[in-house]
Amino acid sequence: MPELPEVETTRRGIAPHVIGRTIRDAVIRNRRLRWPITHGLATRLRGRQVQAVERRGKYLLLRCDCGTLILHLGMSGSLRLVDAAAAVGKHDHFDLLFDTGMALRLTDPRRFGAVLWTADEPAQHPLLRDLGPEPLTAEFDGAYLFARSRGRKTAIKQFIMDGKVVVGVGNIYANEALFRVGIHPARAAGRLSHERCQRLAAAIEEVLREAIAQGGTTLRDFVGGDGKPGYFAQRLRVYDRAGEPCPVCGTAIKQLRQGQRSTYYCPHCQR
DNA sequence: ACGAAGCCCTGCAAGC
DNA sequence: TGCTTGCAGGGCTTCG
Numbered sequence: 001m002p003e004l005p006e007v008e009t010t011r012r013g014i015a016p017h018v019i020g021r022t023i024r025d026a027v028i029r030n031r032r033l034r035w036p037i038t039h040g041l042a043t044r045l046r047g048r049q050v051q052a053v054e055r056r057g058k059y060l061l062l063r064c065d066c067g068t069l070i071l072h073l074g075m076s077g078s079l080r081l082v083d084a085a086a087a088v089g090k091h092d093h094f095d096l097l098f099d100t101g102m103a104l105r106l107t108d109p110r111r112f113g114a115v116l117w118t119a120d121e122p123a124q125h126p127l128l129r130d131l132g133p134e135p136l137t138a139e140f141d142g143a144y145l146f147a148r149s150r151g152r153k154t155a156i157k158q159f160i161m162d163g164k165v166v167v168g169v170g171n172i173y174a175n176e177a178l179f180r181v182g183i184h185p186a187r188a189a190g191r192l193s194h195e196r197c198q199r200l201a202a203a204i205e206e207v208l209r210e211a212i213a214q215g216g217t218t219l220r221d222f223v224g225g226d227g228k229p230g231y232f233a234q235r236l237r238v239y240d241r242a243g244e245p246c247p248v249c250g251t252a253i254k255q256l257r258q259g260q261r262s263t264y265y266c267p268h269c270q271r
Numbered sequence: 272a273c274g275a276a277g278c279c280c281t282g283c284a285a286g287c
Numbered sequence: 288t289g290c291t292t293g294c295a296g297g298g299c300t301t302c303g
Binding site for chain 2: 032034074075076091108109110111112151152153154158259260
Binding site: 002003006034058072073074075076110112113127161162163170171172239261262 | 294298
């Protein structure tokens, strides 16, 4: 569910409510997420003050006074600020209770998400250490994409979804970015010209920025930290539109599978 | 090193 | 009305 824009929307939604606040307690109702929530976590968190809420790829980082809480929303996770006394749902696995009487609640039906603690610099954590550049920074551009893709036979769509190449580009936005620049999703990454790499890097940045500005994409029931839905879904041009006419040329949008993920593209516009 | 596939898990829609 | 099947926004891990 959450791609980079949704995680960023969540970060912006929760940051003003938790920065400077003290964690009174942590409630773990189901520790079986992607990796089990460690037993000592609540003890570690009690009394900690949140100093910053950052994002690295799709990981959210709650920097505290003596360590960092690393959160990932997986495929179906969401974070909401609720009243600490709010009714608890079936998939509300984890709460951070603050001195304000509010709780930061992690809901994640599929439990692909994660809640981890690190006392060290989070960038050195094994899960974050090998991640590629952020797509919305100067580090990521056409020259980088070109250089990284040389010699790679992987389909360009899977290439840009690889977190070691660039973080935060999930299935929806990979599809949308490739459509915008007319690149066929199955084209070998290493065969893209420098020119096309530049356009693609720009399109990835553009689609992510637009989605963030719209508050993310709402599919099923995604909501940002402030509880408001995102509005980018109505702007999607090919994602989940198999059989519908291409908004540019009218040709029926096609669907194929790449690495167990659905790909949508216009067979006329994308080469 | 790369590349493809498997797997973690629940919910929902479609088909019979 | 039920059942079964396949698919869903991610990404680590394993195997060749």
